[in-house]
Amino acid sequence: xxxxxxxxxxxxxxxxxxxxxxxxxxxxxxxxxxxxxxxxxxxxxxxxxxxxxxxxxxxxxxxxxxxxxxxxxxxxxxxxxxxxxxxxxxxxxxxxxxxxxxx
Amino acid sequence: xxxxxxxxxxxxxxxxxxxxxxxxxxxxxxxxxxxxxxxxxxxxxxxxxxxxxxxxxxxxxxxxxxxxxxxxxxxxxxxxxxxxxxxxxxxxxxxxxxxxxxxxxxxxxxxxxxxxxxxxxxxxxxxxxxxxxxxxxxxxxxxxxxxxxxxxxxxxxxxxxxxxxxxxxx
Numbered sequence: 001x002x003x004x005x006x007x008x009x010x011x012x013x014x015x016x017x018x019x020x021x022x023x024x025x026x027x028x029x030x031x032x033x034x035x036x037x038x039x040x041x042x043x044x045x046x047x048x049x050x051x052x053x054x055x056x057x058x059x060x061x062x063x064x065x066x067x068x069x070x071x072x073x074x075x076x077x078x079x080x081x082x083x084x085x086x087x088x089x090x091x092x093x094x095x096x097x098x099x100x101x102x103x
Numbered sequence: 104x105x106x107x108x109x110x111x112x113x114x115x116x117x118x119x120x121x122x123x124x125x126x127x128x129x130x131x132x133x134x135x136x137x138x139x140x141x142x143x144x145x146x147x148x149x150x151x152x153x154x155x156x157x158x159x160x161x162x163x164x165x166x167x168x169x170x171x172x173x174x175x176x177x178x179x180x181x182x183x184x185x186x187x188x189x190x191x192x193x194x195x196x197x198x199x200x201x202x203x204x205x206x207x208x209x210x211x212x213x214x215x216x217x218x219x220x221x222x223x224x225x226x227x228x229x230x231x232x233x234x235x236x237x238x239x240x241x242x243x244x245x246x247x248x249x250x251x252x253x254x255x256x257x258x259x260x261x262x263x264x265x266x267x268x269x270x271x272x273x
Contacts, residue, residue, distance in 0.1 A: 026201035074260030
């Protein structure tokens with residue numbers, strides 16, 4: 001059984017997910033939502049890597065996705081720690097208030 | 104069914120759901136709902152991995168993202184007691200500008216990728232590269248050094264998170 005989906009469909013899907021993430025980063029002020037939109041952008045890239053890995057029948061792409069997941073986990077842990085510290089100090093995580101980096 | 108195979112149906116449904124949930128992440132006002140929609144988006148992406156014959160990554164994706172990272176997000180949001188009332192809103196004009204920039208970015212990316220070669224994804228059921236055995240061989244053979252570096256990175260992140268998270272002792 002061979003099922004075929006053109007790779008262009010995956011490129012389109014990843015592009016759309018990436019754009020949604022980028023718009024979220026620009027349109028929201030809550031720092032945690034901005035973080036989540038960055039995760040969404042990372043996942044769009046992961047999806048495309050897996051699609052090309054399957055296209056070329058090469059496992060390297062999937063290993064790369066594995067590393068991206070490890071880096072994303074580290075990034076989220078440190079980022080959320082920083083956000084909770086900021087919240088403790090200024091009682092807000094509004095990024096417009098944080099733009100001057102002082103309180 | 105209408106000339107499409109089951110895989111193509113699955114791709115269409117999962118893509119539609121993923122995009123809808125991703126839009127809901129951005130446009131929902133309550134941060135808790137946003138996190139839950141993001142979890143649903145990740146489940147759809149895991150479904151895509153299954154369609155692409157990457158079974159190991161699908162499971163890891165659910166465990167790491169939906170299981171660990173999203174719970175961390177939810178935990179922090181509930182710790183800060185964020186809800187719809189405390190949600191800061193950008194002005195309408197900056198939202199419109201963000202939408203316009205996103206639209207332009209979409210047009211540029213789609214336009215630049217349109218000329219790409221039309222390649223068909225051949226997914227025979229016999230494809231084995233997504234299984235643990237093959238990925239493990241590649242990971243612990245060719246990518247052994249980056250794997251060790253990743254462990255150091257995770258350790259550093261853990262130490263950093265603890266240092267940042269603890270209360271300052273005066």
